[in-house]
Amino acid sequence: MWQPDGWDARLRLGVLTPHADVGPESELQAMAPEGIRIHAARVPFGGMAARGAMDPTIPLAPVHAFVEPPHIDEAVALLAAAPVGAIGVGFTSSSYVTRVDGERELVDRLQQRTSGIPVVATCAAAVAGFRALGAGRVALFDPPWFNAELNRLGAQYFGSQQLDVVFHAPCGLPSNQRSINPPEVYDWVLLHTPDEAEAVFIGGNGFRTVGVIAALEEDLGRPVLTANQALLWGMLRAAKSQTRPDGYGALFGV
Incomplete structure (x- = not known):
């Protein structure tokens, strides 16, 4: 009698994504097992313009800026106010430019704003x-x-x-x-x-x-x-979920 309305989610996961990029949430939701919903918070990224337009190559300065306070910190705090089980940083290049130590510092800093919700970085995953x-x-x-x-x-x-x-x-x-x-x-x-x-x-x-x-x-x-497959795998593990997608690679079998 009643049609599905999206409220009966087994698990909700959050992702921080560049403001004009629909790719991370699209791929994550496509892979997500039944009953898992993806919710995005948008973070300003100077390398993207309206409707997702970009230069042929992205400069490094906006990549650095994406993970600097205050915007990403504010975004994660707002996302953590929702009932999500884990939050992913959907931005590969920030880990490249800040290196492993910078990535760890970012995760530690963001987790101070999440009230205990785990934060997962793409490259670490x-x-x-x-x-x-x-x-x-x-x-x-x-x-x-x-x-x-x-x-x-x-x-x-x-x-x-x-x-x-x-x-x-x-x-x-x-x-x-x-x-x-x-x-x-x-x-x-x-x-x-x-x-x-x-x-x-x-x-x-x-x-x-x-x-x-x-x-x-x-x-x-x-x-x-x-990137997004590894991020989903990492978030499911961080949220202590045993469910896995059908297909999408050997990674989900380990």
């Missing part, structure tokens, strides 16, 4: 995922709007976590979020993943990638992690 999978040699692929320097910082980030980055590059695709085509992502990653890589990480929470995880894993024969 990916590192934990690689360790859970037993993968030590990884290939790193980033969005086309990450320039060579930002991609290099990403390789340094993972390298500092005792991972051997055997390949790293921005994907050679159109540098426009709306122009990203999953088959082209699949083809580019498949072509450029070296044999010695034990796993793949595709960075960028605003990069349309989760739809190709299963196909890449089947054809590459190794685990594929993406």
Whole structure:
């Protein structure tokens, strides 16, 4: 008699996302198991304009600014007022530029505003995922709007976590979020993943990638992690939820 109204959620998860980016919440909700709802809080990001417009490559200064007080601190406090079980930072590049220590400092600072709700950073979740999978040699692929320097910082980030980055590059695709085509992502990653890589990480929470995880894993024969997939995995663990998505990669089996 009554139609579903979204109120009967088993678990609600929050995500902090750049103000004009709909990618993180879209992919997270697409992957979320039945009964799990995703709720976003928007944080100003100087690298994006109205309707999600960006320059061909994002400058590093707005990436730094995204995780500095007060905006992200205020956003997490507001999101933590809702009944969410964990909050994710949906912004890969901030971890790249602030490095591991800066990422940890950010998580610690934000958790002071959440009344005990755990905060999960995307790249830290990916590192934990690689360790859970037993993968030590990884290939790193980033969005086309990450320039060579930002991609290099990403390789340094993972390298500092005792991972051997055997390949790293921005994907050679159109540098426009709306122009990203999953088959082209699949083809580019498949072509450029070296044999010695034990796993793949595709960075960028605003990069349309989760739809190709299963196909890449089947054809590459190794685990594929993406920013939003790793973030969801980390948030489910932080919220002590045993439920997992159907599909979307080997990561959800560990």
